[in-house]
Amino acid sequence: MTLLLLAVGVNAASLDDLAYTTTNGEVTITDCYVSARGELVIPATIDGKPVTSIGGDAFVDSRLTSITIPNSVTSIGDFAFYDCASLTSITIPNSVTSIGVGALESCTSLTTIEVGAENVNYTDVNGVLFNKEKTDLLNYPAGKGGNYAIPDSVTSIEEGAFGGCTSMTSITIPDGVTSIGGAAFYECTSLTSITIPDGVTSIGNDTFWSCTSLTSITIPDGVTSIGNGAFDGCRSLTSITIPDNVTSIGLFSFHDCTSLTNITIPESVTSIGERAFANCTSLTSIAIPDSVTSIGERAFGGCTSMTSITIPDGVTSIAEYAFSGCISLTSLTIPNGVTSIGYGTFQFCTSLTSITIPNSVTSIGELAFRECRFLKTVVMEGLPPTVDRTAFETVNENAKVFVNPGYLFRYGNVGETWNGLVISDPDEKSLYDRIEELTELIIQKDAQIAGLEQRPTQSEYDAVVTELDACPSLEDIQEARVGSVVLTPTGNGTVILRMMIEESSDLSVWENNGESVEVELPLTEGKKFLRFALK
Incomplete structure (x- = not known):
């Protein structure tokens, strides 16, 4: 049964109504209308039945400034007060025995949380919510800000504990902490650096999501996994070292880290997740270790400054859009183990001039090399794979394909086209390679000449001598x-x-x-x- 409770019945100031349900004679508050403003006192009983629970998401996005919870309530659901941006304080009564995940997250005006002195499960210290033993830090009010040193008694930081603390500038985590929950520090936009203690073994999903001022972080050697979105949107992070024990880099792990110029991936990593480094626009190169066997969808998509990348021989699959939009990438060798090139894998790699496709590749997907406008040379080392008709769409109009002589008859005759590429004489490839070598040599010589031209001319030298001669004796x-x-x-x-x-x-x-x-x-x-x- 779902009923509508008018504001008059709950003794609420500037509040229109609440919604609630009654089950087995007990009332659960399920919703608060967005029009509600001011202070709210939740009654201990409604229609003679005790209010025992505040449901999940019940007050999400509410603009109430104060909420009084009655001493009849025993449980507060997940995200019950999430994003209550106008809420400045709240008191957890003695009766509450359960507080759900994220119950007080992102309450950006909340500066203090108070807990009844006789509550058996929870306590507060200086307005911060802990379990009774003070070993678990549950919530730091998002409006509190400043610098904070977590008490030495704490061993666990719960999910979303510091979420949305936009004015927090520094935090000290004691050595005894062994667990940091997902999204623990998300949107701490003023936090510039943090050191994770040695006892922590995993970094959860979204742990530092959108910490836009974070410039450095120390990850201990004991960490074995980096969760999805762990550093997503950390746009000030310039470098990071991944410990040797990490085996996988999750989805969106370093997505949109636009200042990241250097990252070291250890040999222990076997997979790079979807969009793991997408939009890392300052990353110029990256060495993928031999241990990696799979590269996820859009893993390096939009890495606009990346000029080179080494894909190890152990990689067997490159997912869709893996390198899409890498506009500075000039050349690439696909290892002989990859069997398919996915949808849009190298789309918009506008500086790519040549690519070698090994004999292991059996299929090339839609739009794989679309808009690679400077792609002039494609080397096919094996039999013709299955190729989508859009795979080489809008590459250079004079692009050539060079084929292993033993398989030439399977592609067609020299001068004909294969998927929009002109089939060229294999001998021409040797000449082409020699021209490329000579071109590179000319570039080097030009650089040397440019250096010589920067030396002073005879007239400049004479001017200096004249100036010295004019000095007083x-x-x-x-x-x-x-x-x-x-x-x-x-x-x-x-x-x-x-x-x-x-x-x-x-x-x-x-x-x-x-x-x-x-x-x-x-x-x-x-x-x-x-x-x-x-x-």
């Missing part, structure tokens, strides 16, 4: 003093060098002791400068 100087050394020209072809003797007890304050050393030195005709050294 010793005869032009009446007296020059540097420190306690005095030079005095005599006017008769000599100069007097006089050195004053000074003393100090601390190498800081010096005093003249009244003594000096004086030497008269001849000036050789045509010479303008003297220099001396103490030995």
Whole structure:
């Protein structure tokens, strides 16, 4: 049975209504209308029946500023008060024995959580919600902000515990923590760095999602898995080292890390998940270890600065759009083990000029090389695979395919087209390779010449000499003093060098002791400068 409870019946200020259900004589609050504003006092009974539960999502997106929970309530459901952006405080009564996942997440105005002193399962410390033993940190109010040191008693940080804490700038995690729940620090947009203690073995899904100011993070060697979306949207993160024990990189793990320039993937990793590095627009190259056997859909899609990538021989499948939009990628060799090239795998790789497809490939999917407008050379090492008619759509209009001579008859005759590519004489490939080598050599020589051209010209050198010649001679100087050394020209072809003797007890304050050393030195005709050294 579902009933509508009018605001008048619940003694609520600026509230129109609540929705609730009654089961076995007990009431569960299931919804709060979005029009509700101000303070709400939930009654202990409705129609003579006790209110014992606040259901999951019951107050999601509510704009209430204060909610009083009666001492009859024993359970608060998952995400019950999620994103209550106007809620500033809340008190958990003594009667509550169960609080669901994310119950108080993303309440961006919430600065304190209070718990009844006699509650047997929960407690608060300075407005932060813990279990009674203070070993589990359940929720840090999203509006609290600032710096925070987690108490040493804590061993577990629960899912979403710091979610939406946009003004938190730093956090210290004690060494005793061994578990960090999913989305624990999501949208902590002011957090710049964090160190994960050695006892943690896994980083859950969305743990640091959209921590847009995070520039560095230390992942301990004991971590074996990085969850889906773990660092998704960490746009200030510049580099990261994945520990040697990690075996898989999850979906969206480093998606949209637009400042990431360097990442090391260890030999322990066997799979790279869907969009794992998609939109990492500053990543220029990446070495995929030999242990990897599969590359997920759009794994490197949109990595616009990536110029090279090495795919190991152990890879047997490259999923759809895996390298789509890698507009700086110029060449690539597909390992001899891959059997299929998926839908749109290299679509919009507009700088790709050549590619070698091994004899293991049996199919090339739709739009696989679409819009690779500079692709001029395709080398087929095996029998013709099954190719979708759009696979080479809008590549360079003069693109050629070079075929293993033993299989040429299966592709057609030289000069004919195969899937839009001109079948070329295999001997021409050798000549083409030689031209490519010579072109590269010319580029190197041009660079050397450019370096030589940066050297000063004869006229520039002469100008410097003229400038030096214009400097004053010793005869032009009446007296020059540097420190306690005095030079005095005599006017008769000599100069007097006089050195004053000074003393100090601390190498800081010096005093003249009244003594000096004086030497008269001849000036050789045509010479303008003297220099001396103490030995």
